[in-house]
């Protein structure tokens with residue numbers, strides 16, 4: 246069933262019909278995995294805007310305001326230049342546009358690595374200004390102390406191991422990680438350290454499949470794969486990638502639609518009508534298909 250929205254002019258909030266389910270909590274997501282088994286896989290997609298969140302919300306358990314917005318929304322070359330201000334603005338929009346999924350906001354590069362105190366200041370700002378339920382940060386063992394610090398102070402943390410795009414300048418690119426035994430053992434150790442520190446879930450990105458399976462078996466919290474393994478406890482994709490917004494996407498992305506073609510065709514039709522003066526008068530406006 247499709248959801249429609251009515252604007253409440255008193256609050257400027259668009260209220261969905263039918264009324265959505267209650268918003269999922271972080272403990273509910275964490276408890277999806279019991280005794281190593283996740284009967285109901287965790288569904289996560291990225292969202293950066295209120296309207297996108299409205300459309301994805303009913304289908305997802307988690308909406309991730311990923312720092313991938315640097316490339317997807319701002320045309321930046323990587324996620325490194327993304328700022329806390331950007332994450333706060335887009336996080337607030339996604340929370341306003343969602344009612345059911347728990348919203349997780351990425352901590353951008355430079356906003357948390359220096360110390361647990363720096364991380365607490367950034368994360369608490371994101372929670373206060375956006376209303377999100379949790380933050381995500383990249384890195385393994387080196388971030389375990391920070392994860393424990395935040396969790397003990399009321400901030401749920403999602404970990405992110407394997408290919409960590411904020412470290413692109415150290416990694417030298419976006420290739421799959423864990424091809425040597427030593428690197429594979431390090432990534433599994435990173436995930437264990439984050440889990441022991443209290444992470445409620447861990448994204449595993451861009452690793453060879455046996456590593457994702459080993460982590461999923463080793464940690465009690467849900468693992469969420471992206472270019473990792475179908476055997477993770479859940480999956481995440483960048484929404485614009487799976488909608489076919491870009492010509493080039495990572496090899497592991499399944500493309501479910503061709504939104505780039507739809508937009509380009511609509512713009513071409515509009516441009517043609519303006520140029521040949523067949524653009525309709527106000528009495529003949531388009532109805533959505």
Ligand code: KIV
Pocket residue numbers: 291309310311312313314351448450471481482483
């Ligand atoms: O920034 C992002 O979108 C992410 C996902 C790809 C996991 O971190």
